[in-house]
Amino acid sequence: MRQYIYLLIALLLVSCNGSKDDPELDMGHITFHFTHYADDDLLIFDELIYTNAAGNQYMVNEIQYFISDVKLYRRDGTYQLIEEWKDIHYVDTDLLETQSWKVFDKIKPGGYDKISFVFGISESKNKSLMFVNPPERDMFWPEVLGGGYHYMKLNGKWLTPEQQVFPFNFHLGIGQIYAGNVIHVDSITGFVQNYFEVQLANSSFEIGAGDTLQFEIRMDVQNWFQHPHIYDHNQWGGDIMQKQEAMQIGCENGKVDVFSILRK
Numbered sequence: 001m002r003q004y005i006y007l008l009i010a011l012l013l014v015s016c017n018g019s020k021d022d023p024e025l026d027m028g029h030i031t032f033h034f035t036h037y038a039d040d041d042l043l044i045f046d047e048l049i050y051t052n053a054a055g056n057q058y059m060v061n062e063i064q065y066f067i068s069d070v071k072l073y074r075r076d077g078t079y080q081l082i083e084e085w086k087d088i089h090y091v092d093t094d095l096l097e098t099q100s101w102k103v104f105d106k107i108k109p110g111g112y113d114k115i116s117f118v119f120g121i122s123e124s125k126n127k128s129l130m131f132v133n134p135p136e137r138d139m140f141w142p143e144v145l146g147g148g149y150h151y152m153k154l155n156g157k158w159l160t161p162e163q164q165v166f167p168f169n170f171h172l173g174i175g176q177i178y179a180g181n182v183i184h185v186d187s188i189t190g191f192v193q194n195y196f197e198v199q200l201a202n203s204s205f206e207i208g209a210g211d212t213l214q215f216e217i218r219m220d221v222q223n224w225f226q227h228p229h230i231y232d233h234n235q236w237g238g239d240i241m242q243k244q245e246a247m248q249i250g251c252e253n254g255k256v257d258v259f260s261i262l263r264k
Contacts, residue, residue, distance in 0.1 A: 027106035054232035065152035120151025120195035146174030175244035
């Protein structure tokens with residue numbers, strides 16, 4: 001009987017020591033929350049109450065976009081790429097469940113200098129038909145225009161100089177190069193990969209073993225239309241999927257100050 005008691009004690013000690021040495025307990029976790037603002041206030045949808053730098057009065061109806069390839073830069077010069085379980089996250093202002101991303105990857109404790117991500121999807125990953133279910137599936141980019149998926153759909157309406165309310169689709173994705181001055185699919189001679197990397201300012205952090213950190217990634221919609229370029233809806237009209245110059249303005253503005261990060 002005594003030998004069984006000793007065996008039981010030994011098993012319990014092994015079990016306890018195993019839990020102490022469990023690598024899961026030595027790692028941290030991160031959750032990202034995505035919010036949408038106009039200047040310093042939360043974005044209000046479906047109301048014609050905003051004015052951009054070009055003087056366009058406008059409203060926003062919905063925003064849908066992808067971020068991918070999130071990198072956490074350690075102070076020793078290395079970085080961790082968020083890629084376990086999923087490396088592409090979809091955000092939709094109409095779907096609350098998409099506005100938080102509990103990252104599956106375990107984060108090594110220590111100090112980190114900054115966080116970056118790719119806005120959209122890189123050329124190597126942006127493949128048609130890789131999403132088979134909605135809502136991601138519905139972000140497809142027409143095959144004839146380059147294929148893959150939209151980086152973003154920012155849909156709304158603006159007030160024209162004639163005091164008419166027209167819809168706009170501020171959509172970013174793969175751009176096209178056309179022969180001559182004719183914008184037609186038969187004259188496409190090449191494509192432009194418009195995805196871009198966002199380096200989040202003031203994103204350094206410390207994470208300890210077992211910590212779970214909460215970050216808010218904030219999009220300021222006003223800044224899509226300013227800094228460094230002023231975007232005018234009256235100039236570009238309601239649809240820019242075949243207007244590389246307009247998409248390039250959006251992408252160059254997006255790199256500057258559309259996104260910021262806060263520790264929650």
